[in-house]
Amino acid sequence: xxxxxxxxxxxVNQFISEIRSASIQQDRMRFRRNMERLGEIFAYEISKRxxxxxxxxxxxxxxxxxxxxxxxxxxATILRAGLPLHQGLLNYFDxxxxxxxxxxxxxxxxxxxxxxxxxxxxxTLKGCTLILSDPMLATGSSMVLTxxxxxxxxxxxxxxxxxxxxxxxxxxxxxxxxxxxVSLWVGAIDDELTAQSYIVPGLGDAGDLAFGIKM
Numbered sequence: 001x002x003x004x005x006x007x008x009x010x011x012v013n014q015f016i017s018e019i020r021s022a023s024i025q026q027d028r029m030r031f032r033r034n035m036e037r038l039g040e041i042f043a044y045e046i047s048k049r050x051x052x053x054x055x056x057x058x059x060x061x062x063x064x065x066x067x068x069x070x071x072x073x074x075x076a077t078i079l080r081a082g083l084p085l086h087q088g089l090l091n092y093f094d095x096x097x098x099x100x101x102x103x104x105x106x107x108x109x110x111x112x113x114x115x116x117x118x119x120x121x122x123x124t125l126k127g128c129t130l131i132l133s134d135p136m137l138a139t140g141s142s143m144v145l146t147x148x149x150x151x152x153x154x155x156x157x158x159x160x161x162x163x164x165x166x167x168x169x170x171x172x173x174x175x176x177x178x179x180x181x182v183s184l185w186v187g188a189i190d191d192e193l194t195a196q197s198y199i200v201p202g203l204g205d206a207g208d209l210a211f212g213i214k215m
Contacts, residue, residue, distance in 0.1 A: 006188040020203045031209045032084040039088020042162045072096040073129040081207035085133045097123040103142045115142045126154030135206040137166035138197050140173030167199045
């Protein structure tokens with residue numbers, strides 16, 4: 001299942017317009033904060049799909065019975081670009097365990113590239129709800145490779161993949177290669193990928209915009 005938040009008129013579109021804007025992007029702090037805001041909105045929407053249990057809460061004047069989360073999800077992100085989006089999710093699921101993965105493109109002289117994973121810090125995932133975030137879903141290959149590598153830590157009951165901007169090709173790739181126990185949440189979907197696999201119109205390099213240009 002794919003949920004596209006920008007299809008409905010909401011404040012999501014304001015934040016997406018700002019992370020795309022070449023002029024507003026010059027303010028790194030605002031770019032990070034807008035990614036964080038999107039993470040918070042994704043967290044709220046995903047929370048509607050999670051399991052709840054009724055709990056008695058003692059107030060100063062009595063007892064209130066309120067349905068609260070039965071358990072916290074595990075939050076995972078791909079370094080470094082995913083950190084602001086991850087923080088937004090963590091702001092809402094503030095008791096969640098966290099996982100971090102290092103993935104990057106290793107480019108070759110002929111213009112092709114491979115996806116390399118170098119670091120994985122992760123709790124057990126067996127039977128949990130996993131929320132895996134990355135701001136950009138271009139070809140989808142890094143997301144699929146990351147997810148499959150995480151399965152070595154146990155199979156989640158269900159996984160929610162969160163991306164601010166995705167390409168149509170990346171969405172289709174994820175749908176073809178991942179199981180039915182995966183839901184995809186995106187802010188917006190763009191139709192075009194360049195020969196170098198960058199999303200058009202996209203927003204550029206999310207990691208560079210958030211944290212500075214890398215060597």
